[in-house]
Amino acid sequence: MPELPEVETVVRGMRQKIEGAKLKKVTLRREGLRYPFPPSLGKLKNVKVTSIERRAKFAIMHLDNGLSVLFHLGMSGRILFPEGSEPLQKHDHLSFYFEDETGHPIELRMSDPRRFGVVDVCPTATLQTSKHLMTQGPEPFGDEFTADYLYKTLKKRSLPVKQAIMTNKVVVGVGNIYANEALFMSGITPRRKASAISKQRVAELHSNIVKVLKDAIKSGGTSLKDYVQTDGTLGYFQHNFKVYGRAGKPCPVCETEIQKIVQGGRASYFCPTCQK
Missing domain, CATH: 3.20.190.10 (MutM-like, N-terminal)
Structure with missing residues:
Protein backbone atom coordinates (compact mmCIF):
# COMPACT_ATOMS: atom_id res chain seq x y z
CA MET A 1 0.00 0.00 0.00
CA SER A 130 -14.63 16.15 5.63
CA LYS A 131 -15.12 12.45 6.37
CA HIS A 132 -11.74 11.74 4.79
CA LEU A 133 -9.61 14.11 6.85
CA MET A 134 -11.40 14.96 10.09
CA THR A 135 -9.94 12.03 12.08
CA GLN A 136 -6.38 12.27 10.76
CA GLY A 137 -3.59 12.98 13.25
CA PRO A 138 -0.69 15.42 12.87
CA GLU A 139 1.66 15.47 9.91
CA PRO A 140 5.14 14.11 10.71
CA PHE A 141 6.76 17.23 9.22
CA GLY A 142 4.37 19.67 10.89
CA ASP A 143 4.83 21.83 13.97
CA GLU A 144 2.36 19.75 15.99
CA PHE A 145 4.39 16.56 15.73
CA THR A 146 7.11 17.17 18.32
CA ALA A 147 9.09 14.75 20.47
CA ASP A 148 7.16 15.97 23.50
CA TYR A 149 3.82 15.38 21.74
CA LEU A 150 4.87 11.86 20.77
CA TYR A 151 6.04 11.04 24.30
CA LYS A 152 2.81 12.26 25.89
CA THR A 153 0.71 10.44 23.28
CA LEU A 154 2.56 7.13 23.61
CA LYS A 155 2.27 7.33 27.40
CA LYS A 156 -1.48 6.88 26.92
CA ARG A 157 -1.10 3.83 24.67
CA SER A 158 -0.80 0.33 26.10
CA LEU A 159 -0.33 -1.44 22.77
CA PRO A 160 3.10 -2.30 21.25
CA VAL A 161 4.99 0.74 20.01
CA LYS A 162 5.02 -0.32 16.37
CA GLN A 163 1.26 -0.51 16.24
CA ALA A 164 1.02 2.80 18.10
CA ILE A 165 3.14 4.79 15.65
CA MET A 166 1.21 3.25 12.74
CA THR A 167 -2.05 4.65 14.14
CA ASN A 168 -3.18 7.62 12.04
CA LYS A 169 -4.57 9.42 15.08
CA VAL A 170 -1.04 9.42 16.56
CA VAL A 171 0.76 10.52 13.39
CA VAL A 172 -0.18 10.09 9.74
CA GLY A 173 1.75 8.20 7.11
CA VAL A 174 4.02 5.91 9.14
CA GLY A 175 3.29 2.70 7.27
CA ASN A 176 4.63 -0.75 8.04
CA ILE A 177 7.91 -0.39 6.18
CA TYR A 178 8.78 2.94 7.76
CA ALA A 179 7.73 1.91 11.26
CA ASN A 180 10.05 -1.11 11.05
CA GLU A 181 12.95 0.97 9.82
CA ALA A 182 12.47 3.82 12.33
CA LEU A 183 12.33 1.40 15.25
CA PHE A 184 15.53 -0.30 14.11
CA MET A 185 17.29 3.05 13.80
CA SER A 186 16.12 3.86 17.35
CA GLY A 187 17.14 0.51 18.86
CA ILE A 188 13.58 -0.18 20.06
CA THR A 189 11.95 -3.57 19.64
CA PRO A 190 8.52 -3.43 17.98
CA ARG A 191 7.16 -5.49 20.88
CA ARG A 192 7.91 -2.88 23.54
CA LYS A 193 4.85 -1.38 25.19
CA ALA A 194 4.39 2.19 23.88
CA SER A 195 3.81 3.66 27.34
CA ALA A 196 6.98 2.07 28.74
CA ILE A 197 9.50 3.92 26.55
CA SER A 198 11.60 6.64 28.17
CA LYS A 199 11.37 10.27 27.09
CA GLN A 200 14.91 10.19 25.69
CA ARG A 201 14.24 7.13 23.57
CA VAL A 202 10.95 8.56 22.30
CA ALA A 203 12.87 11.67 21.23
CA GLU A 204 15.22 9.42 19.23
CA LEU A 205 12.24 7.62 17.72
CA HIS A 206 10.62 10.93 16.77
CA SER A 207 13.79 12.04 15.02
CA ASN A 208 14.12 8.75 13.16
CA ILE A 209 10.49 8.70 12.03
CA VAL A 210 11.03 12.09 10.41
CA LYS A 211 14.38 11.03 8.96
CA VAL A 212 13.23 7.76 7.42
CA LEU A 213 10.21 9.41 5.80
CA LYS A 214 12.33 12.24 4.36
CA ASP A 215 14.93 9.76 3.10
CA ALA A 216 12.20 7.70 1.43
CA ILE A 217 10.80 10.80 -0.29
CA LYS A 218 14.28 11.64 -1.61
CA SER A 219 14.40 8.11 -3.02
CA GLY A 220 11.05 8.45 -4.78
CA GLY A 221 9.31 6.11 -2.33
CA THR A 222 9.34 2.32 -2.11
CA SER A 223 8.36 0.10 -5.06
CA LEU A 224 7.62 -3.47 -4.00
CA LYS A 225 4.53 -4.37 -6.05
CA ASP A 226 2.28 -1.79 -7.69
CA TYR A 227 3.65 1.64 -6.81
CA VAL A 228 5.41 3.75 -9.43
CA GLN A 229 6.07 7.47 -9.69
CA THR A 230 3.92 9.62 -12.00
CA ASP A 231 6.40 9.15 -14.87
CA GLY A 232 6.22 5.38 -14.50
CA THR A 233 9.64 4.96 -12.89
CA LEU A 234 10.15 2.92 -9.73
CA GLY A 235 10.99 4.31 -6.33
CA TYR A 236 14.22 2.91 -4.92
CA PHE A 237 14.06 3.24 -1.13
CA GLN A 238 13.66 -0.56 -0.99
CA HIS A 239 17.40 -0.77 -1.67
CA ASN A 240 18.01 0.99 1.68
CA PHE A 241 16.09 -1.41 3.93
CA LYS A 242 17.98 -2.36 7.10
CA VAL A 243 15.41 -4.83 8.48
CA TYR A 244 12.17 -4.77 6.48
CA GLY A 245 11.79 -7.96 4.43
CA ARG A 246 15.16 -9.28 5.64
CA ALA A 247 14.11 -12.10 7.98
CA GLY A 248 16.90 -14.66 8.35
CA LYS A 249 19.54 -12.28 7.01
CA PRO A 250 22.28 -10.69 9.15
CA CYS A 251 21.71 -7.41 10.94
CA PRO A 252 23.74 -4.68 9.18
CA VAL A 253 25.10 -3.57 12.57
CA CYS A 254 25.81 -6.74 14.61
CA GLU A 255 25.18 -9.59 12.13
CA THR A 256 22.59 -11.25 14.38
CA GLU A 257 19.86 -12.91 12.33
CA ILE A 258 16.90 -10.59 11.65
CA GLN A 259 13.68 -11.99 13.10
CA LYS A 260 10.08 -11.71 11.88
CA ILE A 261 6.89 -11.70 13.93
CA VAL A 262 3.30 -10.73 13.13
CA GLN A 263 1.64 -7.87 15.01
CA GLY A 264 -1.89 -6.74 14.24
CA GLY A 265 -1.80 -8.71 11.00
CA ARG A 266 1.37 -6.94 9.79
CA ALA A 267 4.91 -8.30 9.58
CA SER A 268 7.46 -6.85 12.01
CA TYR A 269 11.18 -7.25 11.38
CA PHE A 270 13.82 -6.55 14.02
CA CYS A 271 17.24 -7.39 15.37
CA PRO A 272 16.92 -9.09 18.78
CA THR A 273 20.38 -7.84 19.75
CA CYS A 274 20.24 -4.20 18.65
CA GLN A 275 16.60 -3.57 19.54
CA LYS A 276 15.47 -3.74 23.15
Whole structure:
Protein backbone atom coordinates (compact mmCIF):
# COMPACT_ATOMS: atom_id res chain seq x y z
CA MET A 1 0.00 0.00 0.00
CA PRO A 2 1.41 3.44 -0.91
CA GLU A 3 2.28 5.35 2.27
CA LEU A 4 3.24 8.96 2.94
CA PRO A 5 6.54 9.01 0.97
CA GLU A 6 4.90 7.46 -2.07
CA VAL A 7 1.92 9.85 -1.97
CA GLU A 8 4.22 12.85 -1.44
CA THR A 9 6.24 11.76 -4.47
CA VAL A 10 3.05 11.50 -6.53
CA VAL A 11 1.93 14.96 -5.36
CA ARG A 12 5.24 16.48 -6.42
CA GLY A 13 4.88 14.86 -9.83
CA MET A 14 1.35 16.22 -10.16
CA ARG A 15 2.52 19.73 -9.25
CA GLN A 16 5.13 19.68 -12.00
CA LYS A 17 2.60 18.61 -14.61
CA ILE A 18 -0.74 20.26 -13.85
CA GLU A 19 -0.46 23.01 -11.23
CA GLY A 20 -1.81 26.10 -13.00
CA ALA A 21 -3.29 24.04 -15.85
CA LYS A 22 -6.96 24.11 -16.89
CA LEU A 23 -9.02 20.97 -16.35
CA LYS A 24 -11.05 20.53 -19.52
CA LYS A 25 -13.00 17.36 -18.73
CA VAL A 26 -13.07 14.12 -16.72
CA THR A 27 -13.79 10.72 -18.26
CA LEU A 28 -15.07 7.96 -15.95
CA ARG A 29 -14.84 4.36 -17.17
CA ARG A 30 -16.67 2.76 -14.24
CA GLU A 31 -19.06 3.90 -11.52
CA GLY A 32 -16.48 4.02 -8.75
CA LEU A 33 -13.59 2.40 -6.96
CA ARG A 34 -13.86 1.66 -3.22
CA TYR A 35 -16.87 4.00 -3.21
CA PRO A 36 -19.03 5.33 -6.06
CA PHE A 37 -17.71 8.44 -7.77
CA PRO A 38 -19.69 11.58 -6.81
CA PRO A 39 -21.92 12.93 -9.60
CA SER A 40 -19.97 16.21 -9.58
CA LEU A 41 -16.72 14.48 -10.59
CA GLY A 42 -17.74 13.79 -14.17
CA LYS A 43 -19.14 17.32 -14.51
CA LEU A 44 -15.87 19.12 -13.78
CA LYS A 45 -14.71 21.13 -16.78
CA ASN A 46 -12.99 24.40 -17.67
CA VAL A 47 -11.64 24.99 -14.16
CA LYS A 48 -8.09 25.91 -13.19
CA VAL A 49 -5.88 23.90 -10.85
CA THR A 50 -4.78 26.45 -8.27
CA SER A 51 -2.60 24.18 -6.10
CA ILE A 52 -1.88 20.57 -5.20
CA GLU A 53 -1.04 19.32 -1.72
CA ARG A 54 -0.88 16.19 0.39
CA ARG A 55 -2.75 15.55 3.63
CA ALA A 56 -2.05 12.18 5.24
CA LYS A 57 -2.21 9.70 2.34
CA PHE A 58 -4.47 11.86 0.17
CA ALA A 59 -3.32 13.83 -2.84
CA ILE A 60 -5.55 16.91 -3.08
CA MET A 61 -6.09 19.00 -6.20
CA HIS A 62 -7.59 22.42 -5.49
CA LEU A 63 -9.65 24.11 -8.21
CA ASP A 64 -10.62 27.74 -8.75
CA ASN A 65 -14.35 26.95 -8.48
CA GLY A 66 -14.17 26.32 -4.73
CA LEU A 67 -13.93 22.53 -5.04
CA SER A 68 -11.10 20.11 -4.37
CA VAL A 69 -10.54 16.62 -5.77
CA LEU A 70 -9.12 14.04 -3.35
CA PHE A 71 -7.18 10.99 -4.53
CA HIS A 72 -6.32 7.99 -2.35
CA LEU A 73 -4.30 5.24 -4.02
CA GLY A 74 -5.65 2.45 -1.84
CA MET A 75 -3.71 -0.81 -2.21
CA SER A 76 -2.71 -0.71 -5.86
CA GLY A 77 -3.56 2.70 -7.30
CA ARG A 78 -1.33 4.58 -9.71
CA ILE A 79 -1.48 8.14 -11.04
CA LEU A 80 0.33 8.47 -14.35
CA PHE A 81 0.76 11.01 -17.11
CA PRO A 82 0.86 8.95 -20.33
CA GLU A 83 2.76 10.35 -23.27
CA GLY A 84 1.05 10.87 -26.61
CA SER A 85 -1.60 8.34 -27.58
CA GLU A 86 -0.58 5.60 -25.17
CA PRO A 87 -3.39 3.00 -25.29
CA LEU A 88 -5.65 2.48 -22.30
CA GLN A 89 -4.86 -0.45 -20.04
CA LYS A 90 -7.39 -2.78 -18.43
CA HIS A 91 -7.46 -1.01 -15.07
CA ASP A 92 -7.30 2.62 -16.25
CA HIS A 93 -10.59 3.63 -14.63
CA LEU A 94 -10.64 7.41 -15.09
CA SER A 95 -8.81 10.20 -16.86
CA PHE A 96 -8.50 13.94 -16.25
CA TYR A 97 -7.76 16.00 -19.36
CA PHE A 98 -5.93 19.31 -18.96
CA GLU A 99 -4.41 22.09 -21.03
CA ASP A 100 -1.33 23.89 -19.76
CA GLU A 101 -0.74 27.62 -20.20
CA THR A 102 0.59 27.05 -23.72
CA GLY A 103 -2.45 25.00 -24.76
CA HIS A 104 -0.54 21.70 -24.61
CA PRO A 105 -2.83 18.77 -23.69
CA ILE A 106 -2.05 16.70 -20.60
CA GLU A 107 -3.79 13.55 -19.42
CA LEU A 108 -3.79 12.33 -15.83
CA ARG A 109 -4.76 8.69 -15.78
CA MET A 110 -5.61 6.72 -12.62
CA SER A 111 -5.38 2.96 -12.67
CA ASP A 112 -6.28 0.66 -9.79
CA PRO A 113 -6.39 -3.13 -10.33
CA ARG A 114 -7.74 -3.91 -6.84
CA ARG A 115 -10.12 -0.92 -6.80
CA PHE A 116 -9.48 0.11 -3.18
CA GLY A 117 -8.64 3.66 -4.21
CA VAL A 118 -10.82 6.71 -3.66
CA VAL A 119 -11.55 9.75 -5.81
CA ASP A 120 -13.92 12.28 -4.29
CA VAL A 121 -14.92 15.94 -4.64
CA CYS A 122 -15.31 18.20 -1.59
CA PRO A 123 -15.80 21.93 -1.02
CA THR A 124 -12.37 23.37 -0.35
CA ALA A 125 -13.64 25.49 2.55
CA THR A 126 -14.76 22.43 4.55
CA LEU A 127 -12.11 20.00 3.37
CA GLN A 128 -10.37 19.56 6.74
CA THR A 129 -13.64 18.56 8.40
CA SER A 130 -14.63 16.15 5.63
CA LYS A 131 -15.12 12.45 6.37
CA HIS A 132 -11.74 11.74 4.79
CA LEU A 133 -9.61 14.11 6.85
CA MET A 134 -11.40 14.96 10.09
CA THR A 135 -9.94 12.03 12.08
CA GLN A 136 -6.38 12.27 10.76
CA GLY A 137 -3.59 12.98 13.25
CA PRO A 138 -0.69 15.42 12.87
CA GLU A 139 1.66 15.47 9.91
CA PRO A 140 5.14 14.11 10.71
CA PHE A 141 6.76 17.23 9.22
CA GLY A 142 4.37 19.67 10.89
CA ASP A 143 4.83 21.83 13.97
CA GLU A 144 2.36 19.75 15.99
CA PHE A 145 4.39 16.56 15.73
CA THR A 146 7.11 17.17 18.32
CA ALA A 147 9.09 14.75 20.47
CA ASP A 148 7.16 15.97 23.50
CA TYR A 149 3.82 15.38 21.74
CA LEU A 150 4.87 11.86 20.77
CA TYR A 151 6.04 11.04 24.30
CA LYS A 152 2.81 12.26 25.89
CA THR A 153 0.71 10.44 23.28
CA LEU A 154 2.56 7.13 23.61
CA LYS A 155 2.27 7.33 27.40
CA LYS A 156 -1.48 6.88 26.92
CA ARG A 157 -1.10 3.83 24.67
CA SER A 158 -0.80 0.33 26.10
CA LEU A 159 -0.33 -1.44 22.77
CA PRO A 160 3.10 -2.30 21.25
CA VAL A 161 4.99 0.74 20.01
CA LYS A 162 5.02 -0.32 16.37
CA GLN A 163 1.26 -0.51 16.24
CA ALA A 164 1.02 2.80 18.10
CA ILE A 165 3.14 4.79 15.65
CA MET A 166 1.21 3.25 12.74
CA THR A 167 -2.05 4.65 14.14
CA ASN A 168 -3.18 7.62 12.04
CA LYS A 169 -4.57 9.42 15.08
CA VAL A 170 -1.04 9.42 16.56
CA VAL A 171 0.76 10.52 13.39
CA VAL A 172 -0.18 10.09 9.74
CA GLY A 173 1.75 8.20 7.11
CA VAL A 174 4.02 5.91 9.14
CA GLY A 175 3.29 2.70 7.27
CA ASN A 176 4.63 -0.75 8.04
CA ILE A 177 7.91 -0.39 6.18
CA TYR A 178 8.78 2.94 7.76
CA ALA A 179 7.73 1.91 11.26
CA ASN A 180 10.05 -1.11 11.05
CA GLU A 181 12.95 0.97 9.82
CA ALA A 182 12.47 3.82 12.33
CA LEU A 183 12.33 1.40 15.25
CA PHE A 184 15.53 -0.30 14.11
CA MET A 185 17.29 3.05 13.80
CA SER A 186 16.12 3.86 17.35
CA GLY A 187 17.14 0.51 18.86
CA ILE A 188 13.58 -0.18 20.06
CA THR A 189 11.95 -3.57 19.64
CA PRO A 190 8.52 -3.43 17.98
CA ARG A 191 7.16 -5.49 20.88
CA ARG A 192 7.91 -2.88 23.54
CA LYS A 193 4.85 -1.38 25.19
CA ALA A 194 4.39 2.19 23.88
CA SER A 195 3.81 3.66 27.34
CA ALA A 196 6.98 2.07 28.74
CA ILE A 197 9.50 3.92 26.55
CA SER A 198 11.60 6.64 28.17
CA LYS A 199 11.37 10.27 27.09
CA GLN A 200 14.91 10.19 25.69
CA ARG A 201 14.24 7.13 23.57
CA VAL A 202 10.95 8.56 22.30
CA ALA A 203 12.87 11.67 21.23
CA GLU A 204 15.22 9.42 19.23
CA LEU A 205 12.24 7.62 17.72
CA HIS A 206 10.62 10.93 16.77
CA SER A 207 13.79 12.04 15.02
CA ASN A 208 14.12 8.75 13.16
CA ILE A 209 10.49 8.70 12.03
CA VAL A 210 11.03 12.09 10.41
CA LYS A 211 14.38 11.03 8.96
CA VAL A 212 13.23 7.76 7.42
CA LEU A 213 10.21 9.41 5.80
CA LYS A 214 12.33 12.24 4.36
CA ASP A 215 14.93 9.76 3.10
CA ALA A 216 12.20 7.70 1.43
CA ILE A 217 10.80 10.80 -0.29
CA LYS A 218 14.28 11.64 -1.61
CA SER A 219 14.40 8.11 -3.02
CA GLY A 220 11.05 8.45 -4.78
CA GLY A 221 9.31 6.11 -2.33
CA THR A 222 9.34 2.32 -2.11
CA SER A 223 8.36 0.10 -5.06
CA LEU A 224 7.62 -3.47 -4.00
CA LYS A 225 4.53 -4.37 -6.05
CA ASP A 226 2.28 -1.79 -7.69
CA TYR A 227 3.65 1.64 -6.81
CA VAL A 228 5.41 3.75 -9.43
CA GLN A 229 6.07 7.47 -9.69
CA THR A 230 3.92 9.62 -12.00
CA ASP A 231 6.40 9.15 -14.87
CA GLY A 232 6.22 5.38 -14.50
CA THR A 233 9.64 4.96 -12.89
CA LEU A 234 10.15 2.92 -9.73
CA GLY A 235 10.99 4.31 -6.33
CA TYR A 236 14.22 2.91 -4.92
CA PHE A 237 14.06 3.24 -1.13
CA GLN A 238 13.66 -0.56 -0.99
CA HIS A 239 17.40 -0.77 -1.67
CA ASN A 240 18.01 0.99 1.68
CA PHE A 241 16.09 -1.41 3.93
CA LYS A 242 17.98 -2.36 7.10
CA VAL A 243 15.41 -4.83 8.48
CA TYR A 244 12.17 -4.77 6.48
CA GLY A 245 11.79 -7.96 4.43
CA ARG A 246 15.16 -9.28 5.64
CA ALA A 247 14.11 -12.10 7.98
CA GLY A 248 16.90 -14.66 8.35
CA LYS A 249 19.54 -12.28 7.01
CA PRO A 250 22.28 -10.69 9.15
CA CYS A 251 21.71 -7.41 10.94
CA PRO A 252 23.74 -4.68 9.18
CA VAL A 253 25.10 -3.57 12.57
CA CYS A 254 25.81 -6.74 14.61
CA GLU A 255 25.18 -9.59 12.13
CA THR A 256 22.59 -11.25 14.38
CA GLU A 257 19.86 -12.91 12.33
CA ILE A 258 16.90 -10.59 11.65
CA GLN A 259 13.68 -11.99 13.10
CA LYS A 260 10.08 -11.71 11.88
CA ILE A 261 6.89 -11.70 13.93
CA VAL A 262 3.30 -10.73 13.13
CA GLN A 263 1.64 -7.87 15.01
CA GLY A 264 -1.89 -6.74 14.24
CA GLY A 265 -1.80 -8.71 11.00
CA ARG A 266 1.37 -6.94 9.79
CA ALA A 267 4.91 -8.30 9.58
CA SER A 268 7.46 -6.85 12.01
CA TYR A 269 11.18 -7.25 11.38
CA PHE A 270 13.82 -6.55 14.02
CA CYS A 271 17.24 -7.39 15.37
CA PRO A 272 16.92 -9.09 18.78
CA THR A 273 20.38 -7.84 19.75
CA CYS A 274 20.24 -4.20 18.65
CA GLN A 275 16.60 -3.57 19.54
CA LYS A 276 15.47 -3.74 23.15
